[in-house]
Amino acid sequence: MFIQHPHDHLFHLLSLAVHTVALTTLGWRDDWPSTPDGNQYDGKNLLTLVRDGKSPFQEIWDVNLLIQEIEEHTDTQVIDILVVDKGSNNYGFHIKNFKGPDMIARLARSDVNMPDFDGFPIETQAREAIFEAAVYNLLHQLATIRASLFHYNPPPNFTTRYFLSRVFEFMPESLSLPIAPTREFWMHVMESKINATIRNEGDMIGWKDDNETVGPAALAAKRSLLRALPHIMPLEQTEPCLYRFVLEHGDFGIHNTTIKHLTDEKPLVTSLYDWKTGCIVPAILSDPSVAVSPVDLITSKNGEPSVTRLPEDATPSDLETYAVWARHYIEVRLFSTPIL
Numbered sequence: 419m420f421i422q423h424p425h426d427h428l429f430h431l432l433s434l435a436v437h438t439v440a441l442t443t444l445g446w447r448d449d450w451p452s453t454p455d456g457n458q459y460d461g462k463n464l465l466t467l468v469r470d471g472k473s474p475f476q477e478i479w480d481v482n483l484l485i486q487e488i489e490e491h492t493d494t495q496v497i498d499i500l501v502v503d504k505g506s507n508n509y510g511f512h513i514k515n516f517k518g519p520d521m522i523a524r525l526a527r528s529d530v531n532m533p534d535f536d537g538f539p540i541e542t543q544a545r546e547a548i549f550e551a552a553v554y555n556l557l558h559q560l561a562t563i564r565a566s567l568f569h570y571n572p573p574p575n576f577t578t579r580y581f582l583s584r585v586f587e588f589m590p591e592s593l594s595l596p597i598a599p600t601r602e603f604w605m606h607v608m609e610s611k612i613n614a615t616i617r618n619e620g621d622m623i624g625w626k627d628d629n630e631t632v633g634p635a636a637l638a639a640k641r642s643l644l645r646a647l648p649h650i651m652p653l654e655q656t657e658p659c660l661y662r663f664v665l666e667h668g669d670f671g672i673h674n675t676t677i678k679h680l681t682d683e684k685p686l687v688t689s690l691y692d693w694k695t696g697c698i699v700p701a702i703l704s705d706p707s708v709a710v711s712p713v714d715l716i717t718s719k720n721g722e723p724s725v726t727r728l729p730e731d732a733t734p735s736d737l738e739t740y741a742v743w744a745r746h747y748i749e750v751r752l753f754s755t756p757i758l
């Protein structure tokens with residue numbers, strides 16, 4: 419969505435968790451404002467400054483119009499702007515609302531109607547903004563499908579039949595405990611996997627092509643892993659929640675989905691294909707990553723939205739877009755998934 423303010427800036431607004439979208443402009447850009455003492459504006463207290471008639475941006479564009487547009491389109495009230503920062507093409511505003519989640523609003527730093535504007539024409543930008551909105555919709559639904567699958571309890575006969583054959587190398591041919599969604603069972607699986615991967619001194623280890631055998635270092639590693647295991651695996655809760663079986667697709671990506679375009683032009687993810695990397699995991703090891711080309715959306719080791727497989731030529735504004743995708747995806751998925 420965009421509106422134009424008296425100086426004809428193009429406003430882009432996007433919200434992280436629920437609403438709409440934005441895109442980037444290139445070319446001429448506003449300079450970052452300085453404070454009266456000549457320092458760079460630190461991006462803080464924007465709302466207070468605006469209300470006191472001291473907006474750092476007042477020479478160039480009107481912050482009130484941005485707030486007005488946000489409120490109109492998100493049916494909430496902006497109560498604070500925690501910080502404003504800039505990338506090479508856009509400003510980013512971290513906004514607190516009266517109700518609902520925080521939002522990031524993105525505003526182009528270039529003015530489509532400047533005489534020397536050398537960025538993309540408005541038609542191109544609009545087309546791109548519409549595409550970006552469509553991608554958010556896809557991610558939203560993919561995240562929902564992802565969350566539904568996380569909730570799904572595969573029937574016991576399915577699990578019994580396919581569990582072992584879907585465990586990737588290396589694994590013994592049989593297990594000595596019955597398949598059950600318990601810590602005891604998963605401890606047994608992990609131990610069996612360690613034992614099958616690092617067998618006895620002199621046995622082959624790794625892939626055939628590696629032509630490696632187990633030596634003292636691998637044996638020591640095996641002993642440490644076996645000792646560590648009971649300390650790594652969390653204790654069972656009252657319900658078998660952490661160790662519940664989850665059917666894992668293993669390759670969540672838009673390329674593996676069927677997407678339908680409905681009459682209101684919103685794309686709808688209807689199916690998820692290609693289960694060749696599918697397996698059954700304990701809920702605690704269910705992997706939230708999703709491939710959306712060119713990047714994978716993941717959670718960092720601290721459980722925060724993050725991105726991997728970045729293309730080498732990603733621009734700062736690409737990085738900004740991918741970061742927003744990751745936040746959007748992880749939040750949708752989290753909101754539709756119970757806390758473990």
Ligand SMILES: *[C@@H]1O[C@H](CO)[C@@H](O)[C@H](O)[C@H]1NC(C)=O
Pocket residue numbers: 573575576579
């Ligand atoms: C599991 O049991 C159901 C109901 O008896 C049956 O329809 C289904 O084919 C079985 N699935 C497998 C994998 O054996």
Ligand SMILES: *[C@@H]1O[C@H](CO)[C@@H](O)[C@H](O)[C@H]1NC(C)=O
Pocket residue numbers: 606609610613644
């Ligand atoms: C794994 O190997 C250790 C050490 O050889 C043994 O004590 C343990 O029973 C084995 N566990 C399984 C599940 O095979």
Ligand SMILES: *[C@@H]1O[C@H](CO)[C@@H](O)[C@H](O)[C@H]1NC(C)=O
Pocket residue numbers: 629
């Ligand atoms: C595998 O390693 C052994 C011992 O280092 C060596 O004698 C043998 O030629 C190797 N085989 C291959 C196929 O590389």
Ligand SMILES: *[C@@H]1O[C@H](CO)[C@@H](O)[C@H](O)[C@H]1NC(C)=O
Pocket residue numbers: 669671673674675691692
């Ligand atoms: C799903 O993704 C995999 C890996 O990229 C690919 O090999 C496969 O062809 C895709 N399947 C479909 C149905 O698009």
